[in-house]
Amino acid sequence: MTAETTIERRRAGRAPRTKGRADRSTVLTVGMLAAAAYFLLPLFWVLVASSKTSADLFSTFGLWFSGDFALFDNIGKTVTYDGNVFLRWMGNTLLYAVTAAGGGALLASLAGYGFAKYRFKGNRTMFMIVLGAVMVPTTALAIPTYLLFSRLGLADTPWAIILPSLINPFGLFLMTVYVQSAVPDSLVEAGRIDGAGEFRIFFQVTLRLLAPGFATVLLFTLVNTWNNYFLPLIMLNDPDLYPITVGLARWQGQAAAAGGASGDLVPLVVTGSLLSIIPLIIAFLFLQRYWQSGLVTGAVKQ
Amino acid sequence: MNPRISRRAGLAAALASPLALAACGRHTVDPPANVTQDQIDEAMRTPTELNFWTWVPGIEKEVALFEKAYPDITVDVVNAGQGNPHYAKLRTALRAGNGAPDVAQLEFQMIPSFAITEDLLDLRPYGAGELADQFVEFAWSQVSGTDGEVWAIPQDTGPMGMLYRNDIFEAHGIEVPATWDDFAESAARLHEADPEVYLTNFAPAQGAFFAAMLWQAGANPFGGSAGPELHVDLTSPEAERVARFWGDLSEQDLISVDADFTDPWYQALNSGKYATWVAPAWAPSFLTSAAASTAGLWRVAPLPQWEAGQEVSSNWGGSTSAVMATTRNPIAAAVFAQFINTDRKSTETMANEQFLYPPTNAILEDPTFTGQQLDFYGGQEVNALFADISTTVAEDFQWSPIQEKVYADFTDTVGTAVANKEDAVAAMEDWQARIKEYAEYQGFTVRQS
Amino acid sequence: MTATAQRQRAEAPARRGRPNRSGRAGYLFVAPFMIVFTAMFLVPLIYAAYFSFFREQLVGGTVFVGFENYTRAFGDEQLWTGVGRVGLFFLLQVPIMLVLALFFALALDTGLVRLARFARLSIFVPYAVPGVIAALMWGYLYGPDFGPFAQLAEKIGVSAPDFLGADLMLGSIANIVFWEFTGYNMVILFAALRAVPNELYEAAAVDGAGPWRIAWSIKVPALRGALMVCLIFSVIGSFQLFNEPNLLQGLAPTVIDSAYTPNLYAYNLAFVGQEYNYAAAVSFILGLVILVGSYVFMFLTNRRSRS
Numbered sequence A: 001m002t003a004e005t006t007i008e009r010r011r012a013g014r015a016p017r018t019k020g021r022a023d024r025s026t027v028l029t030v031g032m033l034a035a036a037a038y039f040l041l042p043l044f045w046v047l048v049a050s051s052k053t054s055a056d057l058f059s060t061f062g063l064w065f066s067g068d069f070a071l072f073d074n075i076g077k078t079v080t081y082d083g084n085v086f087l088r089w090m091g092n093t094l095l096y097a098v099t100a101a102g103g104g105a106l107l108a109s110l111a112g113y114g115f116a117k118y119r120f121k122g123n124r125t126m127f128m129i130v131l132g133a134v135m136v137p138t139t140a141l142a143i144p145t146y147l148l149f150s151r152l153g154l155a156d157t158p159w160a161i162i163l164p165s166l167i168n169p170f171g172l173f174l175m176t177v178y179v180q181s182a183v184p185d186s187l188v189e190a191g192r193i194d195g196a197g198e199f200r201i202f203f204q205v206t207l208r209l210l211a212p213g214f215a216t217v218l219l220f221t222l223v224n225t226w227n228n229y230f231l232p233l234i235m236l237n238d239p240d241l242y243p244i245t246v247g248l249a250r251w252q253g254q255a256a257a258a259g260g261a262s263g264d265l266v267p268l269v270v271t272g273s274l275l276s277i278i279p280l281i282i283a284f285l286f287l288q289r290y291w292q293s294g295l296v297t298g299a300v301k302q
Numbered sequence B: 001m002n003p004r005i006s007r008r009a010g011l012a013a014a015l016a017s018p019l020a021l022a023a024c025g026r027h028t029v030d031p032p033a034n035v036t037q038d039q040i041d042e043a044m045r046t047p048t049e050l051n052f053w054t055w056v057p058g059i060e061k062e063v064a065l066f067e068k069a070y071p072d073i074t075v076d077v078v079n080a081g082q083g084n085p086h087y088a089k090l091r092t093a094l095r096a097g098n099g100a101p102d103v104a105q106l107e108f109q110m111i112p113s114f115a116i117t118e119d120l121l122d123l124r125p126y127g128a129g130e131l132a133d134q135f136v137e138f139a140w141s142q143v144s145g146t147d148g149e150v151w152a153i154p155q156d157t158g159p160m161g162m163l164y165r166n167d168i169f170e171a172h173g174i175e176v177p178a179t180w181d182d183f184a185e186s187a188a189r190l191h192e193a194d195p196e197v198y199l200t201n202f203a204p205a206q207g208a209f210f211a212a213m214l215w216q217a218g219a220n221p222f223g224g225s226a227g228p229e230l231h232v233d234l235t236s237p238e239a240e241r242v243a244r245f246w247g248d249l250s251e252q253d254l255i256s257v258d259a260d261f262t263d264p265w266y267q268a269l270n271s272g273k274y275a276t277w278v279a280p281a282w283a284p285s286f287l288t289s290a291a292a293s294t295a296g297l298w299r300v301a302p303l304p305q306w307e308a309g310q311e312v313s314s315n316w317g318g319s320t321s322a323v324m325a326t327t328r329n330p331i332a333a334a335v336f337a338q339f340i341n342t343d344r345k346s347t348e349t350m351a352n353e354q355f356l357y358p359p360t361n362a363i364l365e366d367p368t369f370t371g372q373q374l375d376f377y378g379g380q381e382v383n384a385l386f387a388d389i390s391t392t393v394a395e396d397f398q399w400s401p402i403q404e405k406v407y408a409d410f411t412d413t414v415g416t417a418v419a420n421k422e423d424a425v426a427a428m429e430d431w432q433a434r435i436k437e438y439a440e441y442q443g444f445t446v447r448q449s
Numbered sequence C: 001m002t003a004t005a006q007r008q009r010a011e012a013p014a015r016r017g018r019p020n021r022s023g024r025a026g027y028l029f030v031a032p033f034m035i036v037f038t039a040m041f042l043v044p045l046i047y048a049a050y051f052s053f054f055r056e057q058l059v060g061g062t063v064f065v066g067f068e069n070y071t072r073a074f075g076d077e078q079l080w081t082g083v084g085r086v087g088l089f090f091l092l093q094v095p096i097m098l099v100l101a102l103f104f105a106l107a108l109d110t111g112l113v114r115l116a117r118f119a120r121l122s123i124f125v126p127y128a129v130p131g132v133i134a135a136l137m138w139g140y141l142y143g144p145d146f147g148p149f150a151q152l153a154e155k156i157g158v159s160a161p162d163f164l165g166a167d168l169m170l171g172s173i174a175n176i177v178f179w180e181f182t183g184y185n186m187v188i189l190f191a192a193l194r195a196v197p198n199e200l201y202e203a204a205a206v207d208g209a210g211p212w213r214i215a216w217s218i219k220v221p222a223l224r225g226a227l228m229v230c231l232i233f234s235v236i237g238s239f240q241l242f243n244e245p246n247l248l249q250g251l252a253p254t255v256i257d258s259a260y261t262p263n264l265y266a267y268n269l270a271f272v273g274q275e276y277n278y279a280a281a282v283s284f285i286l287g288l289v290i291l292v293g294s295y296v297f298m299f300l301t302n303r304r305s306r307s
Helices: A002-014 A026-050 A073-119 A123-135 A137-153 A161-167 A169-182 A185-193 A197-210 A211-226 A230-235 A244-255 A263-299 B001-009 B010-016 B017-025 B037-045 B060-069 B085-095 B106-116 B126-132 B138-142 B168-173 B181-193 B206-216 B237-251 B263-271 B284-290 B330-342 B344-352 B382-390 B403-419 B425-440 C002-015 C019-049 C068-074 C077-110 C117-127 C133-141 C148-155 C167-194 C198-204 C212-221 C222-238 C243-248 C262-271 C278-306
Strands: B049-054 B073-078 B103-107 B151-163 B229-232 B277-282 B298-302 B313-322 B444-449 C056-058 C059-063
Touching: A002 A026, A026 A263, A026 B284, A026 C117, A026 C133, A026 C167, A073 A123, A073 A161, A073 A169, A073 A211, A073 A244, A123 A169, A123 C222, A123 C278, A137 A230, A137 B330, A137 C262, A137 C278, A161 A211, A161 A230, A161 C019, A169 A211, A169 B277, A169 C222, A185 A197, A185 B181, A185 C056, A197 A211, A197 C019, A211 A263, A211 C117, A230 A244, A230 B085, A230 B330, A244 C133, A263 C117, A263 C133, A263 C167, B010 B085, B037 B330, B049 B151, B049 B330, B049 C059, B060 B073, B060 B181, B060 B330, B073 B330, B085 B103, B085 B106, B085 C222, B103 B330, B106 B138, B106 B313, B106 B403, B126 B330, B126 B344, B138 B313, B138 C198, B151 B168, B151 B284, B151 B382, B181 B237, B206 B313, B206 B403, B229 B425, B237 B403, B237 B425, B263 B284, B263 C133, B277 B284, B277 B313, B277 C068, B284 B298, B298 B382, B313 B330, B330 B344, B403 B425, B403 C077, B425 B444, C002 C133, C056 C278, C068 C278, C077 C117, C077 C167, C077 C212, C077 C222, C077 C262, C117 C148, C117 C167, C117 C262, C133 C167, C133 C243, C148 C243, C167 C212, C167 C243, C198 C212, C212 C222, C222 C278, C243 C262, C262 C278
Parallel strands: B049 B073, B049 B103, B229 B444
Antiparallel strands: B103 B313, B151 B277, B151 B298, B151 B313, C056 C059
16 A cells, blocks of 8 residues: 555656546546456356356356355355365465466576576577477477376476476566666666676666566466466376366366266356465455566666 | 387387387286186285276265275275366376376277277176176177177166156147157247247267267167278268258257257256257256256156157267276276176165166166156156166167267267258268278278268 | 667677676576476477377377378368468457557556556456356357347347357457456556656656656557567467367357367367377477467568668
């Protein structure tokens, strides 16, 4: 809250037309809220669907609540179904996503800084190889990848998920661009003149300036890994290692199981999805604080 | 070494091929001529861990019965997915040479697809040959190979019947159709009486349903295929008859063509858009939860017939337990596959708690099973009806060794033609042509007739 | 990426003082990323490329076939129909998405919007929704019988458009992708705005420029690098389109066939047809198409911005 107010004050000070709250644009606000409504519709649908019994789910109007409000009942069932396996999947997902996001954002920041601020042999070539590699779709290459990972003893271990998730080429390009626009050479030079080592400059000066980019790459890697379905589907056999996506897909498969027992699983899939989004929303709310630190740049330089 | 490679392509090719990387770790058992009782006893007393891939929820109960009977064997139950993802993973693990289970759930139609790649263990040496009499005949012929192998033990079946909305039939004075001609006539009458309601839905991506229709009509498109020789005949009079029937109904807009097992389809089942679901023995329990809001309104009848007075049915779904050829514990795995699917207590639990429709005569003749009166079906003894139908399922129907591709091509050809009100009979030729092209690419010798 | 090169060229003289020290440190900075990248990305890719020179049959084993899989792919009508379709999709979807993402980012950055944090979160949220759920939800909304649009249309006595029919399917997919990724692109642009040093704005504000004027003449040019990254990755995303058609295929199996997009085609070749080798070749050809596409695109954008 304080950070936000500070920014507003600072902004207000430098842009004369936006002096205070009264000057905010109603047209723009209404437009943005209309857009927000469009983007939130699915979340509302998931919320409504999570509050229904399986009988109501397919027999009542989808965009409004039905008579029986079963949300808490569904949450209870989802969490306790099959010996609390849902919690285990959530825990796995958390482990994979947080490790991959932290590690991935750090690797991307280091490499982005390296590519943007240093001239060395192969700089451009490496950069281009990374870009080129992303252009080949990997969906159909899962089999050779699995065979290789299996040979390395990585298949069916958490490493098969975490290690590939550390690489976020998109994050690398973003960080390179951010470094170019947010880290002035003069600052790096100043550090060198002060006698600081290259890594000390990076960790003590640069990284702070890169906070908006770092937070963004962290968020994207987190969401990517959190919602990654295909890689764990192929790599993991042991249900104790499943992340939430593969687990929910299992339930969904069982729900539509020709010959299986329970369409009652459909509400659990929907409720489970709702529950699985919540940590991502919290992460987003937490990380967006760092998008305000663009101001730091100015502060340091003044 | 992988015998598949060394035998067929020679060692040099194996070393030069990408498979070689994976194949070295692979371990295949040559089935001994016949395992003696002593060998079995010894194996079952040796502490062993078996890995079992299945998607049946709650099957741990049956597994516990096995572990109680054989305390030295522990079974690790893994749900590695359902349907196509399950098979994809199974194939990948088999290729990688490690990570594959000892025993896996396989649907009937997938048995030849895994047998052709020599991934299944013939269970005859382990005493499975003597089990034939315990199973309903068609189920046993489905697990039998062309050379008499026993590739798997049947676990559940899906003999075809017809679920119908009694209330809708009564409201419009429609009799339960006994023949497909009656069915077509009722479809016209019902849709005229209420344009919102269709007598049934034809799901354009449900190759398994269409296969069941071909099966009942006496078409056996892959009959006579053996090993690398594939026989394809989708243009026989029997097959054409089925295509023409569903194509005509759709062309006249007398049936709906929604994709099944989707949200709109569930909605439609609940709202009464479809007056029947032509479906197998597992459908009644499925519908109980999927269309919970329609409790008490449904009844079950036998499948309509092509000729009045006939009693011929077919099968859709159901599955088996198969032992993978890569297992290091063939005896324990084979005994396990047989135990859970034949032990009295285990099969009872499957039928009554997992709602898997039983393939064993013992349960099908057991009054506590057949006598169950289901409220969802107005108190009807649904199990008894399907038990009768089980004995009328034609026996000789054969699946192709490329069944996933056959189904995918069905959707792109015949399924799409029916849905788009195009010529379904012509689409059968297209379907066959695609199968032929693909099979030849995969090295099969294709015979058409 | 040309921007990178230009910048590097421009900055090069400043660094010439200590090239050796800088150069070595550069390697150290990129090494962790490149090592993991090589092990987890590049090696599997090279192995897959090796794979693509063989043909493995269900009956008959494996043989080396050279470029046979590639020549087959070049003549594969199903593949190129799919490439045409995703090309159309790209032209249809990406400009709208990026323009709106840019607009949202700028609007939120002006400080003129009330409830800005709420709006930002709402626009981003779809990206966090798992694909399966997105498909369930849009499948429901698009539904021809029970969807709210269909029911609304029925109430006022008109027939609703068939969102899942052959004519509208590409548009329906474009809408889902728009819904999923606009917030994603917005966040990138928004964060890039925040990384732009403030004194640029301050100077303009002193000159009396209004917020929109500042946005257009200072912020947008400052976003060039970030926009270029968004664009290149949108080219990649469009041509690799897979998830949405794969999920909608369940609802509309007769519209979305197994070769609807090239990536879906490659997936089906590998997992339904077990033609792993050919699927690998198709994947690499698609990669080549994307490479050429991105290059042409960068070339065009660059030329325009220069003139």
